[in-house]
Every structure is written in C-alpha cells, then in structure tokens.
Amino acid sequence: MTGEIGRRSGGDNVLEREGYAVAAGSALGFVALGRGSDAFGFMDTFLDRLFEYIGSKEVYREKILNATIAADDQSGNTGQMMDSTQINVDVTAPGAIIALALIFMKAESQEIAARLSIPDTYFDLQYVRPDFVMLRVIARNLILWSRIQPSIDWIGSQVPESIKFGVLNMGEGAIDCDDFDAEALFQAYVNIVTGACIAIGLKYAGSRNGDAQEILYNYTVHFLNEIKHISVRTPSMLPKGLLQYVDRGTLELCLHLIVLSLSLVMAGSGHLQTFRLLRYLRGRSSAEGQVNYGLQMAVSLAIGFLFLGGGTHTFSTSNSAIAALLITLYPRLPTGPNDNRCHLQAFRHLYVIATEPRRVQTVDVDTGLPVYCPLEVTVAETEYYDETYYCEVTPCLLPERSVLKNVRVCGPRYWPQVIKLKPEDKPWWRSGDKTDPFNGGVLYIKRKVGSCSYSDDPIGCQSLLSRAMHEVCDTPSTSCVTQPNRSSLSSFRVDQLVSTFSANPSLIAFAKLCCESWKGKCNDNFQEFCSQVLYECMSKDRPALLQVYISFYTIIESMWEHLKSGHFPFFDSLFLSSLKVALAYNGALVDGRISSGGIIQSTFLESLTKRVDNIFAELPNLKASFVSYLGTGKWPDAQSDAVLLSWYLQWYSIPPPHVVASAVEKIRPRSPGGGSMLPLLRLLLPTTHLVGLMEIEKLQMPMRP
Template sequence: GRGSDAFGFMDTFLDRLFEYIGSKEVYHEKFLNATIAADDQSGNTGQMMDGSQINVDVTAPGAIIALALIFLKAESEEIAARLSIPDTHFDLQYVRPDFVMLRIIARNLILWSRIQPSIDWIGSQIPETIKVGVFSMSEEAIDCDEFDAEALFQAYINIVTGACIAIGLKYAGSRNGDAQELLYSYTVHFLNEIKHVSVQTPSILPKGLLQYVDRGTLELCLHLIALSLSVVMAGSGQLQTFRLLRYLRGRSSAEGQVNYGLQMAVSLAIGFLFLGGGTHSFSTSNSAIAALLITLYPRLPTGPNDNRCHLQAFRHLYVIATEPRRVQTVDVDTGLPVYCPLEVTVAETEYYDETNYCDVTPCLLPERSVLKNVRVCGPRYWPQLIKITPEDKPWWRSGDKTDPDPFNGGVLYIKRKVGSCSYSDDPIGCQSLLSRAMHEVCDTPSTSCSTQLNRASHSSFRVDQLVSTFSANPSLIAFAKLCCESWKDRQVLYSV
C-alpha cells in the first residue's frame, strides 16, 4: 500500500509488471529491456518466456496481484486506468475472462474508497459495450451470430464476480446489511441459473446465462460470491447465510460439477461464518486485506494435490486477518455471564456520519478504527460508559501493558440494580421486586371512602418511597408521584 514510495526503481518495476500483464503502455522501455535481458542471462525465466515473448498466461495473475498490493488503498487513478477492462469486441478476444476478474479486483482495491455495496456501483464496473451486448442478446434483440456471445457473457459474469469479491474485502467482518443483501441476492441469482430454488430475489442479472456460459464457470462464480458473503458476515453466524451455505454443502456431485475445489470453498465459507466460535472477525487493515486476497484467490483447485496455479497452503493465511472482537458482559456479584443491551457508537468517517446502534451481549464490536464508545444501556444494570479514541491500530491484546485493553480481553463487568432480575431469569421484566411491589400496592382493596382517602395518600407515599429505593430512574419516580396519586384519587371519586 505504499505506492510509489515503496522502491527507488518503482517506474522501471511498474513497467515490468505491466509488461507481464500484457499491457502495451511501456514508459521506460530501455530499462525494461535491460532487466528482461538480465533475466534471460541468469536463466530464471522458466515458463515466463515463450521464445522471445512473455508468456502472459503465466505472468499476468502474479503481476496483477502485485500491483493491487503495492497500490492498496492508494487511490491512484493512473495505475487503475492502466489496469483497463476490455471495452471492445476485438479486445475481448485477447484477454482471458479470469484475468478480467483479477483486474476488476485489483482496480477496486486501488480505488478503495469508491467501493459501494449497491447494484448501481457493480453496474458501473461493466463497460457499456459488454452491458449493451449482454442485455440485447438475453432479450434476443440482436442476432447472436454478429458477436462472440460466449466472450461477452464470460466477461460479464467475471466482472460481476470480481466486483462482489471487492465488496467482500471492503466490508470484511463489518456485517454491513447492504453488502449482505447484495451478495446474497447475487448468490441466489447464480444458483437459480444452475438449479431453480424457491428463494426469490430481484432480477439483477440477465436470464439464461447457462445458454452462453459453461456450467463450471457459473459454479465457480457462485461459490466465490458465497465466499465473499461469508467474509462480510464473519463471526456472526447469521442464519440466512448459514442456510444458503448449508444448501450448497448438501448438494451432491450428481447434481452438477461439484468438485473438490467447490466443496473446499463452501467449507471455508462456513468456517468464516462461525469464525472462532463467534468470537473473532476480520480486520480491514492493509496486511489483513492482503492476507484475505491471497486466501480468496479466485482459482479453486481440482483436487487435494492441485498446487499448480495457487498453493493450497495459502488458503490458511486468513488467520493473519482475524482479531478477537467479542465482548461478554459478566455480573460482578455472581461472576456469571449475563445478557445486557449495549449502545455502540461508531465514529464519523468520510463514508458515513456518526451512528449509534444497540446490540445484546455476547456480541461483536466494530473495528478499533471506527469504535468511539460503548455504553451499558439496560434498565436492569447500572449505566457504564467506555470512551475510546478511534485509532487505526490492531485490536487490543490481553496482557499488553503499553496498550491496555478496555474490555479486559472481551469481558465487561457490570452491576445489577437492586430488585432487578437478569434477562435470562426474567425476559419480559415482570418478576422484579419493583414491579411486583407496585402491582401489590396499587391493587390494595378498600372498603370505605374515608379509609380510601387515607390509604390513597399512604399508598402513594409507599410507592414513591419504594421506587426511590430500587431505582434512580426519574421517569419511574415521576410515574409514582403523579400517575399513582391521580389513579387513587380517581378511585375515590368513582366510589363516591
């Protein structure tokens, strides 16, 4: 992510990478020829050279990933523009569809701030020529013999899949609702193209993809989007996502091309969804995004021993991106874990304003870079506010004296108010001493008007005193003073 500050010979190095991609734009050809000649003399080219030409099929994936990592979040429009997407029918014949997906991922990792979880943003990634051609052929508005329909549709679905992977990386571990709904819709749509399911989603892709795209490519794109969905919902165990992954996991090879790589992707997605037993999630720091990108590399193996295009051991690098973000509230008197509502404040960023949301423990907290404060907001526990300065640092580690953890390794001690029951013992809130005492006092029967007046004032005094004993909530005290007294007076008037 350091961009042009990474090396002193960056210009020559970049030209070399773009040459490996197959780009025709070379700005320092003199130095480039010198470096290639040096490689020829040292004999380190291997399969990179096909005679005197560079074998782009071998060099392009590594060069694209290298450019994406060098300029990660750099917002460099110049580099992103050089990672161009074929926008003519002629160019589509010379760029492999899977390389188009890699270019889309790399472009959006460079232009990090522009990634948006919306259908319009995904549509903006598709060149107009491809978009018009695909929708025209899906509606049979033009003759398919005029263009290479397979090339158009292959490029289209690879662009969509690459954009979905970029969204998954941008919102990794955030449980963003818009990203979840969008990725879920695309997953179900691809699944409907392969085999009809009962789940209905809005029409976001042209129908009849299987007519122009082979079954294996659709299966690959389906599982890559499902994997991106699990990255967004990492550690949450969301039921809707789990049902989808369980359905994909239950499909047998007899239903289609469900090979080792696809089963591995589903198993990896389920592991992400329940990451650390619901205690961990993914970070979006530069090192974390780099690790996730290598883990989610969009080339799945065909068997356990297939390491030709991607070393399978690299699939375990997601561990670098994980961090423990679960918080559990513990009753300080009993030492037992309890449920408690928390109000979490997310700091203002360039993408959204400062927002508050409520969650019930145990729950996952946002990243440290956006977490502002956490407040105990339940009426049964004494209020507690933890103020945090948002910093772009890793999550706190227990035992670190230089950077103490305000959550004590994921444990937040709280104290229950006198007369209140825990949420597990009293989910509704009708068994506390305060509610039972008020109910008993207000329902005390009376026999005469004279005794009713005395009991009304005496009962209101008892309720007022009772409320102040068990709770300092001003609304409850006001209720006791006003509502209970007025109710007793009404009973006296009605009895007269």
C-alpha cells in the same frame, strides 16, 4: 521477486509455473504493501515491467517485442508450456496484478487504476482471459478503496457499457451473434460481477454490514437459480439464461467465490440465513454437479469464516489483513488435494493474519456469570459517513477499533456506564493489552436490584411482581408451632420473589432465613421487621442498606437483653457513634441543609433513638453513677457500671465534670431566685443533648441559695 514473476519455464516445476508466479507477486506485494509510488526509487521502470507482465497495450506499443527464444531455452521440458513470446502473459499476469493491487492498496491512484483497465470492446475481450478480468476488477477496487459501495448501481458501474449493452440485449436479438463471441461476452460479464462482489467482501470484511450482506446474498441466490434453471426475479439485475452462454463450471466457481465474500462480511457472526445457504450448498448431491474438490473446500472455508473462533473473532480491514484475505480468496480453486498448479493451497490458511478478537461478553459483577445486556455502540464520523450508533445484545462483536468511539451499557435493568475510546490512539485491537478496557472480551456490569436478568425475563414482565412483594411482606406472621406448613409456604414465596429480582446470594439467603423459625424460637416482630427491610432495600435498589438496618436493630436489641441479664458481650461504643452520625445526617436533610440523598428511613432512626432513651431511663444504677461522676470526676469501680456510664455520656454528648462545673459557676450569679438554668446551659454547652442538660440542671438545683 520481480524477476521471479517473469521467470522462464524450465525444470521440473513447469506445471506449477503459474502458482510460482502468483507466489512471487504476492511476496512482492507484501514487501511494499500499501506504499504506492513511494515503494521503490526506480518506480517508473518497475511499473513498466509489471505492466509488461500483465500484457498492457501501452507497454507493448512502447517496446518492440521481437526477441526470439534461444535454442537452449527450448530444450528440456519446456515443451509442456510453450512461450510464444519473451513473456508468457498467461503465466505472469496473475502475479503482476496481485503485486500491483497490494502495492497500491487504498492509494486512490487513478493512474494505476486506469492502466488496469477492463476490455471495453468486443475485439479485446477475445484476447483476455475472463479470470484475468476478474483479477483486474479486484485490483482496481483495492486501489480505489473508498469508492467501493454495497449497492447494485456500484456493481453495475464496474461493467463497461459495451459489455452491459451486449449482455442485456443478447436475448432480445438486437445484436447479431455472428459478429462477436457471445461466450466471451458473457464470461467477461459474470467475472466482472464476481470480482466486484469479492471487492465488497474485502471492503466490509467482519463488519456485518446489512447492505453488503443483502446484495451478496441476492447475487448468490441468482447464480444458484441460474444453475438450477429456476426462473426467479431477483433485484440483482443479472440477465437470465446464463447457462446458455457460460459453462456450468464457471458459474459454480463464481457462485462459490461470492459465497466466500458473503462469509467474509458476516465472519464470526453465525448469521442464520447465511448458514442455511452454506448448509444447502454443502449438502448438494452429485447429481446437481457439486462434486468438485475446490467447490467443497470453498463451502467449508465459508462455514469456518461464519463461525470464526467460535463467534469470538472476526476479520480486520488493515492493509495486512486485506492482503492476507486476498491471497486466501485467490479466485482459482484447486481440482484436488495435490493441485498447486495455479495457487499453493497452503496460502488458504493466511486468513489467520486477518483475524482479531472483537467479542465482548458482559458479566454480572455480583455473581461472576455471563449475562445478556444491550449495548449502544457509537461509530465515529469518517469522511464517508456521519457519526452513527446502533444497539447490540451481548455477547456480540464490536466494530473495528479504528472507527469505534464509545460503548454504553443501556437498558433499564443494569446500571449505565460509558466506555470512551480514542480510535486514533490505537487503530487496531491488540491481544493482551492491559490498558484496553475490553481486554479479554469481558465487560463487568451491575444489575439493578428489583430487575430480572434478560435470560430469566426476556420481555420484562416479571418485574411487575415487585408489587406483590409488599403483599407477601405484609402477610400477618403466624405461629410456627401451630401452622408450620403456612410458614414454610410464606418462606418459599419470599424466596422466589427475591430470586426473580436479584441474583445476589446474600439477599436470597436472607430471604430464606428471615421467614424461617429461627431454630425453633418464634420471633414474630423480628421476622416482620426483616420482611419490611427486605422490601425497602429491594424496592429502592439499595441492597447494601440491608446490613445497616439489621446491624442497628440487632445491636440495640441485644444491648437491652444483655443489660437486663447483667452480661456484657461487648464494650465498644462505636455503634452509638455510628447511630449519631446517621441521626445528624438525617437532621441535616430535615433542616434543608442537604437537598437530597436520604439513605435510612427517618422513622426507623427515630424509633432507634427512642429505644436507646428508654433503655437509659430504665437503668436504676446509671443515675447514681452519673451523680458521682459529676461530683467527684471518678469512674465507677465496677466495669459494667463504667461501660454504661461511658455509653450514657457519649450518647448525650455530656462534657467532662470540670467543664460542667465551670458552666454552672458562670450561670449561678445570672439566675437568682431559683430560675431555670436550662437556657443558659444550652448556650454554654451547645453540643450536649437536651436530656443531658436537664439531668445537669436537676443535679444543681439543691446547690442554689
């Protein structure tokens, strides 16, 4: 590949000789990408040859280039590209510069960067093509990667003092224009600035860095104003009147290369200000000079970068990604669809290598729909900056995996969660990685009940309607027969309030059902209970408790209704055990054995307890079954009576008959004279409820002497 860079002109591809050398240099750079001095064993000789292709002064001083061109080399079609020396630097320099830039990428090699020097005298400027100066600036900064800064001062530091002095003082007449070529001076200046802007675009590709975006935008506007002859003061510190010394084609090229660099920084973001600029450049008329195929291609490419992957992808800054972007943004634009003379147009598609999916979309876990949500993104500390964090609203693009530390769901409307990452484990995002918490770009979150989504309530004012919920729920229930319109209006109001606070379909359906007429039967007490429970669950952000409240209420009520009718639709007593567990938990809260964590309201549990006690007290056949059970130890013959007795024994935790008899036998000698047995029964049967102990005492009173 090194030999192909310096291959002599010949054959039918003479006109595309420079493009061939660039392709060979790019391939050589990819082979030894980022390897630096360890790329090859014969590195010194190899570097000398590459710098010889560039036309470095040091190489020419060491070597005597007095070789003559053989007669057979001058035959054929070589007349179309005359090689005055053994090496045509105009052809080989771009490929060699790109090869060096890729091989020593991020190597921080001062030696190589110094050898890729920029002409710093007026004499040297006349012997170096301005577009090669731009390539050297790009290559130097890719090697000295850590020194790239998105600032005007850094761009100014890339310009040699002699060139800067000559450009800034040219308009003031401080320099005699006859002593040197003013056009070469200004051509070098704009190419150096453009090369520095391209380096910034590569360094901050896909980062959406605010400083990089601002400075590239300012330089773009300045070049555009210079082309349009508009005198506007900008902070770019560029000299005015560039069109007087630089041809319009060069300024147009520099303008569009900076625009491409700007699109690299804002890739995938759809930045509105950048898009407006690109839309203006795209719509320029032919009268303004915007008719070149290459310039139109650059604008189209920049628009594609800005909306990369529909906003789901952006660019990486790994070595392979930067190399692909450098080849894509090679600063020579074609003049037509078939122009491959300096750069193969197919290489413009290599940006695909640098893309990676970094979009994250938050999805409501209850509804499965995408929602807006603020995220706090923490960027890990590096040697260039401290640990920082910033906030984004989803859907958004995450930073590179190599610097991402954690992502936290923030804001008062969603339950917080923190996803911690270790950048050193996986430096790059990998598509299809199942261990990646952001695989597929989806992050599931849960909204707090009582809060609206950001799409329904962007500024958070509707959440104040939770105060009105109590007003609606406390509205006196009206007769569904005499006032049907008012009932439907109340149903509509509750449904609206619930839908603003929660997207849970179960809660919305319950809000509609609890305020309706229940299929023509008016049950005002149950409707009022449902409204109060709905307000309780929503105001305390506990929607799962709604089912618990309704289950306890309906089971106890249906228990009484079926006992009165003598029909038993269920024989399971598990609901009594669940109610006793809830009572025990509530008792521990009251006694202070549990400091916090109240779930169900104490008043509701106490009302259920009282209701069950009243049900057992109003059943006439239950007492006879209980007396027979303690006396004989046999269950009643009727299945309904047996079920009632099992409920009664379980509710009051009454032990088997032989345990009760044993306890009574122990107590009888200790309570002479007809004293109360209740205290001693309490000691011997500690798990039995007080009501059960009192019933046992009543049954044993006739047996006393």
